[in-house]
Amino acid sequence: MRLSRYFLPVLKETPAEAQIASHRLMLRAGMIKQASAGIYSWLPLGLKVMRRIEAIVHEEQARAGHVPILMPTLQSSDLWRETGRYDAFGEEMLRITDRGGREMLYTPTAEELVTDIFRANVSSYRDLPLTLYQIQWKFRDEIRPRFGVMRGREFLMKDGYNFDLTEADAMHAYNRHLVSYLRTYERMGLQAIPMRADSGAIGGDNTHEFLVLAETGESEVFYDSAVTELTFGDREIDYDDMAQCQGVLEEFTTRYARTDETHDQAKFEAQVPEERRRSARGIEVGQIFYFGTKYSEPMGATVQGPDGKPVPVHMGSHGIGVSRLVGAIIEASHDEKGIIWPEGVTPFHAGIVNLRQGDPSTDSACEGIYKQLAVEGLEALYDDRAERAGAKFATMDLIGLPWRITVGPRGLANGKIELTSRRTGESEEMAPEAAIARLKDVYGCAAT
Numbered sequence: 190m191r192l193s194r195y196f197l198p199v200l201k202e203t204p205a206e207a208q209i210a211s212h213r214l215m216l217r218a219g220m221i222k223q224a225s226a227g228i229y230s231w232l233p234l235g236l237k238v239m240r241r242i243e244a245i246v247h248e249e250q251a252r253a254g255h256v257p258i259l260m261p262t263l264q265s266s267d268l269w270r271e272t273g274r275y276d277a278f279g280e281e282m283l284r285i286t287d288r289g290g291r292e293m294l295y296t297p298t299a300e301e302l303v304t305d306i307f308r309a310n311v312s313s314y315r316d317l318p319l320t321l322y323q324i325q326w327k328f329r330d331e332i333r334p335r336f337g338v339m340r341g342r343e344f345l346m347k348d349g350y351n352f353d354l355t356e357a358d359a360m361h362a363y364n365r366h367l368v369s370y371l372r373t374y375e376r377m378g379l380q381a382i383p384m385r386a387d388s389g390a391i392g393g394d395n396t397h398e399f400l401v402l403a404e405t406g407e408s409e410v411f412y413d414s415a416v417t418e419l420t421f422g423d424r425e426i427d428y429d430d431m432a433q434c435q436g437v438l439e440e441f442t443t444r445y446a447r448t449d450e451t452h453d454q455a456k457f458e459a460q461v462p463e464e465r466r467r468s469a470r471g472i473e474v475g476q477i478f479y480f481g482t483k484y485s486e487p488m489g490a491t492v493q494g495p496d497g498k499p500v501p502v503h504m505g506s507h508g509i510g511v512s513r514l515v516g517a518i519i520e521a522s523h524d525e526k527g528i529i530w531p532e533g534v535t536p537f538h539a540g541i542v543n544l545r546q547g548d549p550s551t552d553s554a555c556e557g558i559y560k561q562l563a564v565e566g567l568e569a570l571y572d573d574r575a576e577r578a579g580a581k582f583a584t585m586d587l588i589g590l591p592w593r594i595t596v597g598p599r600g601l602a603n604g605k606i607e608l609t610s611r612r613t614g615e616s617e618e619m620a621p622e623a624a625i626a627r628l629k630d631v632y633g634c635a636a637t
């Protein structure tokens with residue numbers, strides 16, 4: 190992409206309405222524009238990051254054997270009456286009446302709709318296990334939408350639902366989700382710690398939230414500092430292997446880590462040595478639930494078991510805050526100059542800054558690098574505007590591409606360009622081919 194032809198409405202001023210860094214930076218970098226309270230348009234740069242996050246979610250869901258579907262945002266109230274949630278959900282549910290006077294709603298979550306799909310189509314235990322998921326917009330009429338996309342009213346969520354014959358199978362689905370979520374967040378450059386939480390409107394006893402530690406987080410959390418040393422890495426996982434998934438769950442959840450809703454000070458003190466006790470704030474980027482037959486029973490979602498008798502399926506649901514993650518990643522990775530994208534989610538793999546636009550030699554060197562990167566499957570944002578160097582650098586620092594290639598007449602006279610890491614600020618002079626090789630190496634198979 191050439192910046193001269195892109196749509197990157199960068200703001201000079203810091204927007205007064207934004208209270209936290211991620212919100213300020215998303216507005217300044219031209220990633221989003223508020224449409225109304227808690228509802229945003231996604232501008233090209235913001236959309237690109239969100240699409241990268243979605244791609245990672247889809248890849249990791251596929252790896253765990255989960256099947257994508259897409260359900261509507263507008264639903265009839267009928268199904269929600271079957272479970273009693275039409276009334277129970279309260280003011281957070283946006284209710285709409287169609288021209289025929291039918292009560293509709295904008296989906297805040299989709300347990301009922303997916304259970305209806307299941308009961309209409311699956312009748313035998315032989316078709317289990319099954320996990321269906323979608324990435325779809327949700328609406329919750331939050332009283333206090335704030336912090337930009339972090340607590341919106343309309344937001345993009347990955348929501349998945351497992352259907353299993355027995356509690357043991359459903360607990361395996363729970364564990365499988367926990368494992369796949371660990372991988373998912375790490376690929377986004379995040380440490381998201383599973384913490385015992387409260388199940389709220391979804392119901393059930395078994396639930397973990399995934400929290401990214403950040404001062405601006407809305408949740409208060411208490412944990413054993415040893416949990417922050419755990420990493421999932423690129424270990425091989427067989428998602429059908431119950432013992433292996435259970436082992437990972439134990440490794441990541443045995444030590445004390447809870448949100449304030451389930452925090453128990455006496456247990457905290459009994460289980461964690463004083464020097465490892467931490468209380469901090471965190472951003473909830475996902476949650477997994479097991480709730481057994483809470484929805485299948487009232488909705489009659491049964492399968493014929495091995496003995497021919499109908500049994501209600503055991504279910505759970507699993508959510509990732511896709512649009513919130515864009516903000517959460519920035520909260521975890523920025524400095525005073527702007528965003529610092531982790532390589533896994535960056536909107537462009539590299540930026541190219543031409544220090545003397547219009548000079549035939551720098552222009553053709555930039556063009557050459559830009560095209561060669563594309564050949565290698567790497568997408569560059571080429572700042573080809575007739576701006577001063579300082580302004581070009583400031584834009585690149587603000588939008589946070591992890592790597593910048595700077596092309597100027599002086600270096601070029603020696604056949605060199607400069608490769609700069611946004612994270613460390615370190616620059617290295619090298620031949621253009623060496624920079625391209627380095628980037629290929631950095632991104633490896635991550636480049637798509």
Ligand SMILES: Nc1ncnc2c1ncn2[C@@H]1O[C@H](COP(=O)(O)OP(=O)(O)O)[C@@H](O)[C@H]1O
Nearest residue numbers: 339340341344346473474475476508509510513
């Ligand atoms: N108002 C919101 N704005 C942005 N993301 C949200 C919002 N509410 C929930 N999410 C994201 O969706 C994920 C799954 O939702 P869920 O656990 O049902 O939400 P909650 O715990 O807030 O009721 C959450 O972990 C969070 O990352």
Ligand SMILES: [Mg+2]
Nearest residue numbers: 398473475476
């Ligand atoms: Mg939650």
